[in-house]
Amino acid sequence: MRPNIEKSANRHSEEPVFSPDCEHRLKDVAEDAPSKLGVFRRAYAGGSRLAAIHAKCLECVSMSTVAIRECRSVTCPLWQVRPYQKKRH
Numbered sequence: 842m843r844p845n846i847e848k849s850a851n852r853h854s855e856e857p858v859f860s861p862d863c864e865h866r867l868k869d870v871a872e873d874a875p876s877k878l879g880v881f882r883r884a885y886a887g888g889s890r891l892a893a894i895h896a897k898c899l900e901c902v903s904m905s906t907v908a909i910r911e912c913r914s915v916t917c918p919l920w921q922v923r924p925y926q927k928k929r930h
């Protein structure tokens with residue numbers, strides 16, 4: 842399995858270098874839901890299970906935070922831990 846993140850050509854760079862597949866997906870997210878780009882970048886960089894869950898739920902419902910909150914797929918393994926369960930006031 843190909844890792845999502847590869848070594849940077851510039852070893853002094855702080856920016857992760859993602860695999861071509863992840864870069865392609867990040868480009869789509871930047872166009873379709875730019876406010877969610879950070880979530881996907883954190884998920885692809887690894888080290889954040891919350892970001893991975895968040896990104897997976899966003900993908901599942903075409904980036905709709907309301908749809909995640911109102912998700913009724915109680916058999917989904919992520920359902921108990923999905924983001925946006927509480928409404929912001």
Ligand code: SF4
Binds near residue numbers: 913918
């Ligand atoms: S919890 Fe709901 S929105 Fe999240 S992945 Fe599962 S089915 Fe999709």
